[in-house]
Amino acid sequence: xxxxxxxxxxxxxxxxxxxxxxxxxxxxxxxxxxxxxxxxxxxxxxxxxxxxxxxxxxxxxxxxxxxxxxxxxxxxxxxxxxxxxxxxxxxxxxxxxxxxxxxxxxxxxxxxxxxxxxxxxxxxxxxxxxxxxxx
Numbered sequence: 001x002x003x004x005x006x007x008x009x010x011x012x013x014x015x016x017x018x019x020x021x022x023x024x025x026x027x028x029x030x031x032x033x034x035x036x037x038x039x040x041x042x043x044x045x046x047x048x049x050x051x052x053x054x055x056x057x058x059x060x061x062x063x064x065x066x067x068x069x070x071x072x073x074x075x076x077x078x079x080x081x082x083x084x085x086x087x088x089x090x091x092x093x094x095x096x097x098x099x100x101x102x103x104x105x106x107x108x109x110x111x112x113x114x115x116x117x118x119x120x121x122x123x124x125x126x127x128x129x130x131x132x133x134x135x
Contacts, residue, residue: 027079032079032080032083033083040083040084041084043080047073054069054070054073092106
């Protein structure tokens with residue numbers, strides 16, 4: 001039987017276009033959270049190279065499908081960076097968990113007034129005189 005070629009046959013043999021075909025699936029944050037730091041870094045590099053290729057295609061007058069893909073790739077890069085930063089913050093929070101002082105960005109935000117308010121322990125404390133009066 002004669003071989004039937006799809007119109008995409010030639011584009012799939014090229015390695016760079018094969019890469020863009022494979023990463024076309026939207027990156028899911030829950031899938032990224034299971035990956036290691038090295039895998040995330042590699043995926044980030046891949047997405048950045050893909051974005052640069054798409055920008056070159058935009059300048060040289062590429063297909064409309066490539067132009068619309070730029071937004072998707074940018075969002076994917078943002079997702080990967082978000083997962084990386086969340087993992088770093090979780091590790092730092094674990095590191096400072098038992099310590100008395102934490103970095104400002106790891107402390108509870110709340111409001112300025114609440115942060116300056118007396119703690120529960122401080123507010124329940126009584127003076128010697130008040131203690132005698134209560135008994």
